[in-house]
Amino acid sequence: MSLPASRFTAALRIASRRYPAQRGAPTPRPHLGREHVRCFSGSPRWQIRTKEMNDDLMKDLKVNQARLMEDIHYTCQWGTGERWGEKPTETGMARLALSDADKAARDWFVEATEALGCKVTVDAMGNIFAVRPGLRNDKPPTFVGSHLDTQPSGGRYDGILGVTAGVEMLRVFADNWTETEYPVGLVNWTNEEGARFPMSMVASGVWAGSIPIEAAHSLREVHPGTETMKSELQRIGYLGSTPASYESMPMAAHFELHIEQGPLLEMANKKIGVVTGVQAYKWLTVKVKGRDTHTGTTDLKSRADALLTASKMILHSHRLATANCALASTGILNLKPGSTNTVPGEVTFSLDIRAPKDETVDKMKDSILRDFPKIAAGEDVEGSNHGCTSGLSLEVEIVEDFDSPATNFHADCITAVRQSAKSILGPNQSMEMTSGAGHDSVYASKRCPTSMIFVPCREGVSHNPREFCKEQDCASGAQVLLQSVVRFDRMRDERRVSWKQEPYTL
């Protein structure tokens, strides 16, 4: 995507308007324009090459915490959500993918990264790739990335932190006249949440070749809208001409900074999660069929109570999860006919089962397929009928809707994150963990070495306006992200020298 001159000037104006009151001794900031880019590679004006950095020099590449927070909160003017506190920034977010608010945030992304010397490419899924040249621009960039869209009742950190930390990384490189061996990229993935167009991580899925672009383009927005992804991409001007594919936009690696969305870091009092993979999960739909009967005239023995049976199954799924160190959750439950004095004859509920290993999820599913029909038939399964009256037999149907096998991130990326966390925060401030939720990094990992960096979020709350990450935790995460990229860049060069070839050629 090329910017007309006037738009580029506006980007610079925005950038300068935004930091007029930067406190402390301001470093004169080289606002890189196109003229710098042209003479970028190998220019003697750059202060330092990443390959020349030791651990101490890497620490000097310091994230500006205030500037990072300002980027986060500045961009949250587009799609501001529900207020939960008194302070100006204590509101949630409602920035659905490809909405006008999303377009405004995307425009900011393009302007900010181009102003920092990046070449911006938009692909056919609206993914935006900003690439800062390195010394060897014939090779794929080392990418960082996340997403700017949010849940309809989401917070200010999920996705947004990862993208703004990427912008901050580019700002730090620019401030310090840093020269990387290989190009460095920042990607904003489209519709990660799947909240407006109901397929999460769909655009990274298309990039990875896992989802056909036709299926993605024809996704219709959730009720009550009627637009498709393609029509909305066109409307907001982000239907790019570059194919959405790892072949057209190869990556040497993908690093993603994200809030944990769970409470483990906070509970363990750790600052960084070194994410080694994403747990496996399956989504099942369970339908229990009994018989509608009058609550007053049907004795307990004569009932085929679908809700009582579903309650037993939900409890049993929790027992199975406890026994297998897995997770089981029911988030949706519908019943028929829905009257105070009618015993429900039909209940349908979702069952989300997760565990770090595929085998555990498979075992959970097998146990459910074995036990739920027994519970429906009235058999006692591990005390499920304790104290109950036996009723009539019911039927159960179980359908697997979605299967996401476990993802194991790449050892080189994990090492880069682990070493960076230790270098920046000292020992015992980080822990290795798997991600419970899916992220664009899952699809990225199918086509390039990948890892993620987690930072604590308050009480593990996410997908909620109250989602919150402390400023110093945001900055620590951004610092680890930056250093991981530098380490990975340095490692690529070392390997090239020792192996006489590129380790990560796609």
Add this chain to the structure above:
Amino acid sequence: MSLPASRFTAALRIASRRYPAQRGAPTPRPHLGREHVRCFSGSPRWQIRTKEMNDDLMKDLKVNQARLMEDIHYTCQWGTGERWGEKPTETGMARLALSDADKAARDWFVEATEALGCKVTVDAMGNIFAVRPGLRNDKPPTFVGSHLDTQPSGGRYDGILGVTAGVEMLRVFADNWTETEYPVGLVNWTNEEGARFPMSMVASGVWAGSIPIEAAHSLREVHPGTETMKSELQRIGYLGSTPASYESMPMAAHFELHIEQGPLLEMANKKIGVVTGVQAYKWLTVKVKGRDTHTGTTDLKSRADALLTASKMILHSHRLATANCALASTGILNLKPGSTNTVPGEVTFSLDIRAPKDETVDKMKDSILRDFPKIAAGEDVEGSNHGCTSGLSLEVEIVEDFDSPATNFHADCITAVRQSAKSILGPNQSMEMTSGAGHDSVYASKRCPTSMIFVPCREGVSHNPREFCKEQDCASGAQVLLQSVVRFDRMRDERRVSWKQEPYTL
């Protein structure tokens, strides 16, 4: 309500059109008109007085099964519901109160009872009272009654059987030129189901003085309608001028024939339920408040899972019901936010608790108020946490929405039903039972001696298109209803003679 001559003639025409192919030797039927009513009392043309009847003579007052079934199915042309079988009569009913279909059924009721010599009165709640004179018309009639309205997805027997059996009783009295000591009445109560105007048994409740007429008149029809009971009574021409009150329309007794709506008679292989009362019940709303969290990122220990907790409560209510020989049922359950990968933070569910005695229902409620907060707090209550991981504490709010104390029917009415059942069907064909559901007889019993007669319905299914009662069971019930009225009438006369006063003067 007086009928213009033309309408009355039309009623006769309808009646004659309907039985052209009556099989067997048809008794010439005296289609009683007003001229008969005028010379009714004490007329020597009547064959027999009820006070002169012994048990054998009472058996000769025979219900015509085919004619009863024809009345049932003929009237089900108005408001026909969902088809469930091949035969013409194998459909359910959808005759909401005060709809055009209900008006048509009411018009039939008025025409049929006036044609049988009754005086019809409509009160301010649209209750229709048809009274056949007896020898002593200065005293209140012995009533039978039920309702012609149905659930939106109801059957052909609930309410309809009770009213048509009352019409059949009047037909048998007319066929046999029977003279009762006291007048006999048949009442069609308005909106018993509470399905359209959301207060069940509201019109008998107003009659009994338990519900203010203003509250009843201003009841608005359920979503998506906007009419009130009063506006609909006016629209269909059934807003009567007689006050809706037991003082304006006193009853000496109220007998109601109804399908059991439960499986006990069928399971015990009995033909008649002698209903001694209606069980007590309370309706509670339980709200469980936890916290929405991501299913993938929140370990079991860090959850405040409102649905898991609600499942434990539903199971525990069932255990309490089992332990107390009571009933506990949840027919409605709603949760928030309702997403496969979000642990529900809030669940609201209904809890319907019933038992024959008030003390049992009170004890159940006390146990729930004691135990549910413990379950919410994570305590183990009688094994509720067996095999589970302890999570975070939740909150619970319990509100009592509705309280219906136990009703005990009148010994004299119960005796009349018990003796009639034994006389008609022989020993061991009936059983005493309490009604699980509410009926207009509950309100009637507040102002006059009352009892009910139950007949089996297939598999206990009711409030369902498949609701079904065998023809011979409908007829047996109608026969017991008829004889109960005759016995009660005879008993009133015997008491008057022996006590020198009316036993049931209101």
